[in-house]
Amino acid sequence: MTTTAPQAPATPVQSEPQLPPTRGQRFTGAAANYIDERTSISGLVKELGRKIFPDHWSFMLGEVALYSFVVILLSGTFLTFFFQASMAEVEYEGSYVPLKGIEMSVAYASSLDISFEVRGGMLMRQVHHWAALLFIASIGLHMLRVFFTGAFRKPREINWVVGFILFILAMGEGFTGYSLPDDLLSGNGLRIIDGMVKGFPVIGTWTSYLLFGGEFPGTDVVGRFYTLHILLLPAILLALIGVHLVLLVVNKHTQFAAPGATNDNVVGVPIMPVFAAKAGGFFFIVFGVLTLIASFFTINPIWNYGPYDPSPVSAGTQPDWYIGFADGALRLVPPGWEFVLFGYTVSMNILAPVAVLGLFIVVVMLYPFFEAWLTGDKREHHIADRPRNNPTRTAIGAAGVTFYAVLWAAASSDLIGTHFRLAIEHVIWGLQALLFIGPVVAFIVTKRVCIGLQKRDREIALHGFESGRIVRLPGGEYIEVHQQLDEYERWKLVAYNDYQPLMLRPNKKGRITLNQRARAVATRWFFEDRIAPVTQSELAAAHAHGDHHGELEGSNPSQGAISH
Amino acid sequence: MSKKRTAKTGRRSPLATLALLTVGLATTGGAYALFTGTATAETTAVHQQLVDDGEKLFVANCATCHGMDLEGTETGPSLVGVGAASVDFQVGTGRMPLQQQGPQAEEKPVQFTEEQVQALAEYVASIAPGPEIPEEEYLTGKGDAAVGAEIFRINCAMCHNVAGAGGALTEGKYAPALTGTEAVHVYEAMLTGPQNMPVFNDANISPEDKANIITYLKYLEENPSPGGFDLGNLGPVAEGLFIWIFGLGAIVAITVWLTAKSN
Numbered sequence: 027m028t029t030t031a032p033q034a035p036a037t038p039v040q041s042e043p044q045l046p047p048t049r050g051q052r053f054t055g056a057a058a059n060y061i062d063e064r065t066s067i068s069g070l071v072k073e074l075g076r077k078i079f080p081d082h083w084s085f086m087l088g089e090v091a092l093y094s095f096v097v098i099l100l101s102g103t104f105l106t107f108f109f110q111a112s113m114a115e116v117e118y119e120g121s122y123v124p125l126k127g128i129e130m131s132v133a134y135a136s137s138l139d140i141s142f143e144v145r146g147g148m149l150m151r152q153v154h155h156w157a158a159l160l161f162i163a164s165i166g167l168h169m170l171r172v173f174f175t176g177a178f179r180k181p182r183e184i185n186w187v188v189g190f191i192l193f194i195l196a197m198g199e200g201f202t203g204y205s206l207p208d209d210l211l212s213g214n215g216l217r218i219i220d221g222m223v224k225g226f227p228v229i230g231t232w233t234s235y236l237l238f239g240g241e242f243p244g245t246d247v248v249g250r251f252y253t254l255h256i257l258l259l260p261a262i263l264l265a266l267i268g269v270h271l272v273l274l275v276v277n278k279h280t281q282f283a284a285p286g287a288t289n290d291n292v293v294g295v296p297i298m299p300v301f302a303a304k305a306g307g308f309f310f311i312v313f314g315v316l317t318l319i320a321s322f323f324t325i326n327p328i329w330n331y332g333p334y335d336p337s338p339v340s341a342g343t344q345p346d347w348y349i350g351f352a353d354g355a356l357r358l359v360p361p362g363w364e365f366v367l368f369g370y371t372v373s374m375n376i377l378a379p380v381a382v383l384g385l386f387i388v389v390v391m392l393y394p395f396f397e398a399w400l401t402g403d404k405r406e407h408h409i410a411d412r413p414r415n416n417p418t419r420t421a422i423g424a425a426g427v428t429f430y431a432v433l434w435a436a437a438s439s440d441l442i443g444t445h446f447r448l449a450i451e452h453v454i455w456g457l458q459a460l461l462f463i464g465p466v467v468a469f470i471v472t473k474r475v476c477i478g479l480q481k482r483d484r485e486i487a488l489h490g491f492e493s494g495r496i497v498r499l500p501g502g503e504y505i506e507v508h509q510q511l512d513e514y515e516r517w518k519l520v521a522y523n524d525y526q527p528l529m530l531r532p533n534k535k536g537r538i539t540l541n542q543r544a545r546a547v548a549t550r551w552f553f554e555d556r557i558a559p560v561t562q563s564e565l566a567a568a569h570a571h572g573d574h575h576g577e578l579e580g581s582n583p584s585q586g587a588i589s590h
Numbered sequence: 591m592s593k594k595r596t597a598k599t600g601r602r603s604p605l606a607t608l609a610l611l612t613v614g615l616a617t618t619g620g621a622y623a624l625f626t627g628t629a630t631a632e633t634t635a636v637h638q639q640l641v642d643d644g645e646k647l648f649v650a651n652c653a654t655c656h657g658m659d660l661e662g663t664e665t666g667p668s669l670v671g672v673g674a675a676s677v678d679f680q681v682g683t684g685r686m687p688l689q690q691q692g693p694q695a696e697e698k699p700v701q702f703t704e705e706q707v708q709a710l711a712e713y714v715a716s717i718a719p720g721p722e723i724p725e726e727e728y729l730t731g732k733g734d735a736a737v738g739a740e741i742f743r744i745n746c747a748m749c750h751n752v753a754g755a756g757g758a759l760t761e762g763k764y765a766p767a768l769t770g771t772e773a774v775h776v777y778e779a780m781l782t783g784p785q786n787m788p789v790f791n792d793a794n795i796s797p798e799d800k801a802n803i804i805t806y807l808k809y810l811e812e813n814p815s816p817g818g819f820d821l822g823n824l825g826p827v828a829e830g831l832f833i834w835i836f837g838l839g840a841i842v843a844i845t846v847w848l849t850a851k852s853n
Contacts, residue, residue, distance in 0.1 A: 083845040090841050122816075124739040124806055142816070152817055159833040160841070167838060210743065210752065211825070308848065315840050324817030325829050330753045330810075332743045340747040340825075341757020341765065347830025438827040440758035449693070449762035 075298035080281035087168035093312040094161035101154040110136040111252035113245040130333035137207040152320035175410035178394040185273040202255040213334030225376030283521040285514040354436030355379035415522040417476035424472035425465035480557035488568040644713025673720020674711035679778035693762035728801040729773040731808035738802030753823035
């Protein structure tokens with residue numbers, strides 16, 4: 027594997043007259059030498075500086091996540107200067123009128139002080155929270171990009187898992203942060219977690235007591251979550267981000283098929299200096315967008331919610347968006363799922379959704395290994411798939427997205443009810459049905475759309491575009507002239523892997539193993555409907571044909587490469 | 591200054607004391623008479639006029655559902671004893687007359703003039719006593735916002751949301767947003783419990799505390815969110831939608847722009 031970059035005029039050409047180095051150059055050289063002699067950093071710079079980044083907008087989503095994380099670290103550090111993670115009771119004496127003289131925890135009072143008394147505190151709080159939302163949203167979009175382009179295939183399966191753990195950790199960071207202000211909203215969120223923990227048989231109640239240091243809400247949880255939020259979770263997160271990036275460098279970046287871009291190279295710009303400059307600029311753009319949002323739009327108006335008190339629950343109480351799917355799962359459970367067994371209540375209304383969500387998460391995390399097993403493909407893949415070229419995978423992704431989206435929507439069932447003038451029960455029933463029907467429909471529709479697009483690609487690769495130019499031939503015949511693609515454009519349409527259902531064959535011992543049978547079933551489901559990429563001979567035949575007739579017939583037999 | 595001149599040009603004639611006494615007696619007596627039901631001819635006439643007008647309006651607009659004698663029918667509840675406050679709330683916010691049968695009466699443009707609403711209220715109150723229209727002193731919004739906010743969070747926020755943005759109830763019913771609702775209607779709603787709302791009588795939440803709640807709501811209305819646009823005060827759902835659509839949307843637009851090839 028090699029990396030190739032457009033040759034940058036970095037080294038002076040020998041034939042030029044040698045000028046004596048200027049003072050600046052001498053200083054730079056001396057300084058670089060000083061550092062290199064003591065750290066041997068030049069090897070790293072040589073390796074890293076020549077890392078190539080291909081140019082595609084979707085390759086920047088992970089960067090967005092990284093930069094939002096930096097913004098979170100910076101703004102979060104500011105907040106730690108003023109936040110006090112104590113649940114001791116105080117009387118509020120700050121400047122927000124509707125809370126004056128109200129008893130509250132020190133944590134809530136200091137959050138209010140950050141908002142109203144500390145100069146720039148409100149902005150920092152809002153930057154921190156908006157950046158957290160963007161962080162997880164960009165991770166989500168980044169994961170979707172990786173999934174739909176098949177960028178999780180060998181050698182990147184491990185990095186997919188690392189990234190997935192990062193996603194889970196980010197949700198943990200988000201949730202612990204959401205709980206810190208100790209306002210009504212965060213307390214309600216904690217209450218739900220408390221309920222979920224207590225729903226587990228045998229260990230639930232004990233775990234809850236352990237977590238909260240006694241009966242909920244206790245006086246410990248904010249301090250404990252604060253330690254997790256600013257110490258443990260960020261440390262793990264940072265370490266894993268490091269691993270994620272090292273693996274990114276080791277594995278190289280994927281790229282889309284393009285002229286000169288093959289499975290054995292990476293075409294793009296090197297980190298030094300172009301990409302680094304661009305990335306640095308992009309960091310400030312992300313920071314700027316977040317700051318703009320934070321200066322104009324309120325997020326989590328803790329002053330409205332008031333101090334936590336276990337009795338009130340506000341209408342419209344929801345978790346932040348990334349926990350929404352879990353909240354939605356709880357809301358979609360039909361009534362009456364608890365039952366009593368030997369005098370103990372078994373809370374299936376909690377256990378079932380938790381199990382479903384756990385399963386969903388594990389399936390997403392292990393999907394790359396499933397696909398690797400299914401295809402039996404041990405090759406390395408550095409060319410990103412166009413989603414349409416692996417219809418079943420794309421359809422599975424669409425089904426997963428639909429499933430997640432329905433759970434997500436369920437978390438706002440009350441707001442859907444009020445804003446679309448629907449009864450909340452009807453919304454819930456609709457979403458319950460959609461949870462099962464939606465993914466199936468999404469799977470079928472997506473797969474058909476992908477295959478349709480592949481057919482069209484094939485048609486265009488073979489016969490070119492309809493140019494709209496009608497020509498009358500000397501014999502009186504009318505034809506529409508098709509405009510052929512150039513080689514480069516055509517390459518994008520034909521360069522993809524073609525997998526086929528596994529043929530069952532006995533192994534060396536003359537037996538057909540169960541594993542093989544399972545794989546045969548799986549590959550049949552996966553690859554039965556497929557459009558084969560255009561082959562060289564098909565292309566030659568089409569062109570020989572086209573030279574004579576200017577691509578007249580649309581109903582060409584060569585389009586029918588779909589099996590079954 | 592002589593006594594004679596004072597007596598001549600002074601505004602107080604010797605009969606003044608007597609006249610004042612008479613007026614005073616007449617007023618207190620009249621008021622007493624009014625409150626005990628034997629009003630003076632004039633006030634009775636004015637009041638009776640209102641009640642009569644109210645009755646006509648009631649017969650024309652309300653009796654179909656509520657019955658000719660307020661006794662209620664299959665389509666509408668009895669109004670005996672609901673009081674003037676209830677009528678003023680329901681008719682004064684346009685909820686009544688009902689536009690159509692549904693999960694709950696919808697707010698709509700008010701159908702009657704203030705005088706007509708008053709007449710209807712007087713008429714309904716004249717049939718049987720009930721909660722009165724609240725005194726002006728509780729509606730000024732000059733109470734204690736902090737106390738009001740706390741009572742609001744404990745008693746009202748579970749349906750109306752902490753910031754009064756409203757929320758969903760069961761079977762298509764909902765707790766409306768409280769922004770823009772007049773103080774008198776907020777008070778009357780607490781007093782009479784319209785639609786699905788529970789009654790918060792004076793033993794439950796004292797008139798002073800009702801005034802505090804009104805103060806808090808007025809505070810929210812008059813002071814925009816200190817953090818910027820409030821996105822409807824709908825909580826994390828609005829925030830999540832915002833970051834996905836506008837936040838991530840803007841970022842993706844920028845990435846597309848950054849990687850766009852020049853033509």
